[in-house]
Amino acid sequence: MGLSNIFDIATRSLSVYQAALDVTAQNISNASNPDYSRQRVIFGTETPQQLGGFIWGTGVKLEDINRIHNALTDQQLRDNNSKYSSNNESSVLLDQVQSVLNEPSDQGISSLTTAFFNAWQQLSVTPNSVSLRQNVIQAAQNLSQQIQTVKQGFDTIQTSLKSSISTDVSTINNDLKQIQSLNAQIFNLQSTGQTPNDLLDQRDKAINDLSSMVNINVSYDSQNVANISIGGVFAVDKVTATQFKTTLQDGKILVSTQDGAANVNLTGGQLYGDTNVYNNKIPSYQSSIDSFVNNLMQSVNDAHSSGYTLDNPPQTGINFFSGYSNGALKINDQILNDPNKIAISSDGTAGNGDIALSIAGLSTQKQADGSTLLDKYSSFISQIGTDAKGASNTADSYNLVVQQLQQQQASYSGVSVDEEMTNVIQYQKSYSASAKLITVADQMFQTLINMVS
Amino acid sequence: MRITDLMMTNSFLHNLTSTKSKVNGLQTEIALGTTIQKPSDNPNGTVNILGWNNQISQANIIMGNIDSGNAFINDTTSSMQNIQDTITNVLSKLTQVQNAANDQNLSNFADQVDSSISAILDSANAKSDGKYIFAGTDFSNAPYGYTADGSAVEVKDNNISGVQNIRISPTVSQQINLTGVDVFGTIVKGGGNIDPSTAVGATVTGQTTVYDAKGNQYTFKTNYTKTAADTYNFTYDIVDSSNVSVLSSPPAAQSMVFDGTTGSLQSIDGKAPSSIQINVPSKNINFSFNPLSISEKSGSTSLSYSANQKTDIFNTLINIRDNLKAGIKPTTDQMQAITDFNNRLLNNLTKAGNITNRLTNAKNLLNNKTLQLQDLVAKTDGVDVAKAAVDLQSQDNLLQMSYQIASKVLTQSLLNYL
Numbered sequence: 036m037g038l039s040n041i042f043d044i045a046t047r048s049l050s051v052y053q054a055a056l057d058v059t060a061q062n063i064s065n066a067s068n069p070d071y072s073r074q075r076v077i078f079g080t081e082t083p084q085q086l087g088g089f090i091w092g093t094g095v096k097l098e099d100i101n102r103i104h105n106a107l108t109d110q111q112l113r114d115n116n117s118k119y120s121s122n123n124e125s126s127v128l129l130d131q132v133q134s135v136l137n138e139p140s141d142q143g144i145s146s147l148t149t150a151f152f153n154a155w156q157q158l159s160v161t162p163n164s165v166s167l168r169q170n171v172i173q174a175a176q177n178l179s180q181q182i183q184t185v186k187q188g189f190d191t192i193q194t195s196l197k198s199s200i201s202t203d204v205s206t207i208n209n210d211l212k213q214i215q216s217l218n219a220q221i222f223n224l225q226s227t228g229q230t231p232n233d234l235l236d237q238r239d240k241a242i243n244d245l246s247s248m249v250n251i252n253v254s255y256d257s258q259n260v261a262n263i264s265i266g267g268v269f270a271v272d273k274v275t276a277t278q279f280k281t282t283l284q285d286g287k288i289l290v291s292t293q294d295g296a297a298n299v300n301l302t303g304g305q306l307y308g309d310t311n312v313y314n315n316k317i318p319s320y321q322s323s324i325d326s327f328v329n330n331l332m333q334s335v336n337d338a339h340s341s342g343y344t345l346d347n348p349p350q351t352g353i354n355f356f357s358g359y360s361n362g363a364l365k366i367n368d369q370i371l372n373d374p375n376k377i378a379i380s381s382d383g384t385a386g387n388g389d390i391a392l393s394i395a396g397l398s399t400q401k402q403a404d405g406s407t408l409l410d411k412y413s414s415f416i417s418q419i420g421t422d423a424k425g426a427s428n429t430a431d432s433y434n435l436v437v438q439q440l441q442q443q444q445a446s447y448s449g450v451s452v453d454e455e456m457t458n459v460i461q462y463q464k465s466y467s468a469s470a471k472l473i474t475v476a477d478q479m480f481q482t483l484i485n486m487v488s
Numbered sequence: 489m490r491i492t493d494l495m496m497t498n499s500f501l502h503n504l505t506s507t508k509s510k511v512n513g514l515q516t517e518i519a520l521g522t523t524i525q526k527p528s529d530n531p532n533g534t535v536n537i538l539g540w541n542n543q544i545s546q547a548n549i550i551m552g553n554i555d556s557g558n559a560f561i562n563d564t565t566s567s568m569q570n571i572q573d574t575i576t577n578v579l580s581k582l583t584q585v586q587n588a589a590n591d592q593n594l595s596n597f598a599d600q601v602d603s604s605i606s607a608i609l610d611s612a613n614a615k616s617d618g619k620y621i622f623a624g625t626d627f628s629n630a631p632y633g634y635t636a637d638g639s640a641v642e643v644k645d646n647n648i649s650g651v652q653n654i655r656i657s658p659t660v661s662q663q664i665n666l667t668g669v670d671v672f673g674t675i676v677k678g679g680g681n682i683d684p685s686t687a688v689g690a691t692v693t694g695q696t697t698v699y700d701a702k703g704n705q706y707t708f709k710t711n712y713t714k715t716a717a718d719t720y721n722f723t724y725d726i727v728d729s730s731n732v733s734v735l736s737s738p739p740a741a742q743s744m745v746f747d748g749t750t751g752s753l754q755s756i757d758g759k760a761p762s763s764i765q766i767n768v769p770s771k772n773i774n775f776s777f778n779p780l781s782i783s784e785k786s787g788s789t790s791l792s793y794s795a796n797q798k799t800d801i802f803n804t805l806i807n808i809r810d811n812l813k814a815g816i817k818p819t820t821d822q823m824q825a826i827t828d829f830n831n832r833l834l835n836n837l838t839k840a841g842n843i844t845n846r847l848t849n850a851k852n853l854l855n856n857k858t859l860q861l862q863d864l865v866a867k868t869d870g871v872d873v874a875k876a877a878v879d880l881q882s883q884d885n886l887l888q889m890s891y892q893i894a895s896k897v898l899t900q901s902l903l904n905y906l
Contacts, residue, residue, distance in 0.1 A: 138526075384624065
């Protein structure tokens with residue numbers, strides 16, 4: 036062995052520890068990057084040499100730079116993130132639905148319906164009072180206006196959702212393109228034996244983003260290419276990124292492939308939250324309101340049409356409401372133009388308010404199923420409250436799971452500045468020692484040279 | 489477990505958000521004074537709140553109605569008391585008339601009776617809140633007035649038997665008026681049974697004596713012709729002592745339907761059954777025929793009729809006045825008729841008192857119910873401000889502590905010691 040071997044070992048060591056410090060620097064600089072997976076330098080000993088019957092070490096080498104990553108946590112995080120996103124989106128949207136309904140308040144349909152029946156109650160005491168008849172009309176108009184406001188509110192949410200769903204699908208399409216591109220780059224680099232850690236981080240981030248948008252299924256092949264399907268439909272590999280579109284069918288928004296060959300079965304993610312509220316929740320709520328209003332209109336009209344107006348001669352067979360469609364509950368124009376057309380007398384005399392009493396009594400009258408009109412409306416409000424609370428609680432619950440999984444991920448893959456600084460000190464010392472070794476070798480050479488000269 | 493900087497940051501932010509969310513919730517509750525701002529805050533509580541608030545609102549309206557009803561029945565009572573004062577005065581005067589010392593002053597007494605008739609007529613046509621008190625449900629005209637020739641008082645084409653009902657609870661109604669028929673009218677009440685096995689097309693008859701304002705007798709004849717099961721066409725006629733009809737034209741048949749199970753009268757001409765007003769202005773005959781007690785029951789047909797009085801107070805007094813002017817003193821029957829009317833008035837005053845009591849009790853019940861409901865609303869939706877303020881302070885302390893800890897811990901690393 037010659038002295039030059041010391042130079043070789045020390046030089047190699049300097050190079051390895053410099054690289055280790057580079058990796059540490061990369062880790063430290065990404066300490067606050069939530070999508071970054073820390074990297075670890077794997078040191079190894081160089082291949083020894085055999086000389087003079089001994090095996091001589093040749094120093095240290097850089098075996099690999101590992102990306103610290105837990106695939107199981109990633110998968111759990113994606114699954115739970117998808118469920119959290121759908122429930123959180125539903126919770127936000129159902130909060131908007133609740134705002135539209137404005138319950139419980141003086142301006143909600145419940146209070147205004149009671150005010151409507153109360154107006155009839157008041158009119159029954161003084162049936163010939165024109166001002167009380169005007170009160171009935173006013174109360175009916177207030178109720179009608181609120182019913183229409185709710186319908187418009189639902190329409191506004193649906194219009195906004197339609198646009199939001201379209202944007203969601205565009206985002207998904209972009210994510211898929213990005214993942215396809217990253218898959219291709221990762222495949223190429225890995226084919227040449229390189230470790231594309233940062234590209235893997237970028238792809239994980241894109242997949243995580245995708246999982247928050249929609250329910251996905253991810254599998255990796257032997258070349259570490261991510262193959263993803265969305266709701267049972269192939270979405271991306273290293274060659275192809277399927278593009279999706281939305282279509283409106285029977286009032287429902289469907290997500291399908293661009294060619295329309297396959298529909299996506301949505302079960303999670305923000306897109307599911309959006310489409311579920313658009314396709315199922317709001318139509319169901321509007322249907323409940325329609326049923327309530329139709330029952331109210333029918334019951335009031337049945338009673339009203341049997342009564343006599345305040346005209347001379349009294350008229351009968353007049354409906355109070357002329358119709359209900361598309362959220363508009365219309366009051367009979369004859370009544371709007373002439374309050375005396377309100378027919379509340381059962382015998383044609385002006386002081387008879389029996390029909391007004393009957394109509395007022397509808398508020399407490401039990402129907403075939405044993406519940407009153409307002410009981411049904413209250414049940415409907417309770418259903419919305421339960422839906423919203425359920426979505427909110429489920430979202431909170433999944434959020435906790437996601438938080439815990441993120442903590443696990445951060446614990447496993449995150450950067451600890453303390454740890455990295457310790458590594459810095461360690462690598463710096465090793466680097467300094469290697470440099471010192473060169474100095475010592477140099478001095479040894481000088482000693483030899485001095486002996487010769 | 490490795491603790492990384494990102495973990496500490498995330499954990500701090502999560503806890504900070506959670507505490508701030510609680511602070512925000514408490515602040516909103518204190519500011520609005522309610523714990524339920526939207527249904528999802530408490531779905532069951534929301535349903536209860538909606539129901540209770542609706543009941544409170546309804547109770548407030550009903551209490552307002554009861555106040556109106558009370559005002560109406562008070563005016564009714566006041567009018568009847570005025571009439572009773574007048575009747576008492578008339579009875580006193582007519583007693584004086586019996587004294588032979590007053591034989592020279594019968595014309596003066598006639599004037600006083602005339603003035604009493606006017607006073608009673610005024611009270612009979614009194615209004616409350618724009619409504620004729622004794623006009624039933626027909627407020628178009630004053631219910632009582634003189635005939636065209638001024639010889640008698642008649643009902644002016646009004647349905648004075650109409651009943652005004654108001655709701656005194658969400659499910660219970662209460663009559664708030666005493667009808668003209670109740671107070672002044674002659675009521676011929678029908679009773680007894682019609683045999684349901686009566687053949688279709690067969691006619692069941694019944695009759696009773698009625699009187700005109702001058703006490704002349706007539707016969708009120710009723711016919712019930714069966715047209716279908718439980719259904720009869722009702723017609724009537726009024727004939728004089730020569731069996732000649734005094735009606736200018738036969739009245740239209742009215743369809744009476746009886747309940748097939750209970751046998752009680754179910755409807756007249758498709759409407760709820762009520763008294764039928766019968767007027768013959770040319771003969772000063774007016775009375776109400778009340779068929780409500782007639783029923784269709786198995787057994788032989790037997791109809792019975794009874795009248796609460798022979799004739800009405802107005803025309804009795806008019807007859808007395810006219811007789812006094814002619815120097816004829818009132819008969820014992822006439823004096824008895826006035827006394828009977830007075831007794832009837834007392835009964836009606838008692839009825840009015842009962843209605844007032846019923847309304848007052850109903851209002852008290854509603855008041856109590858409203859208070860209970862308001863208490864329930866407060867317990868479900870109300871904010872315990874003291875507790876909320878303490879909770880808010882506690883959460884604020886936690887928030888401050890989080891900030892302090894964050895400022896001490898999050899900024900530290902090995903770097904600080906190198």
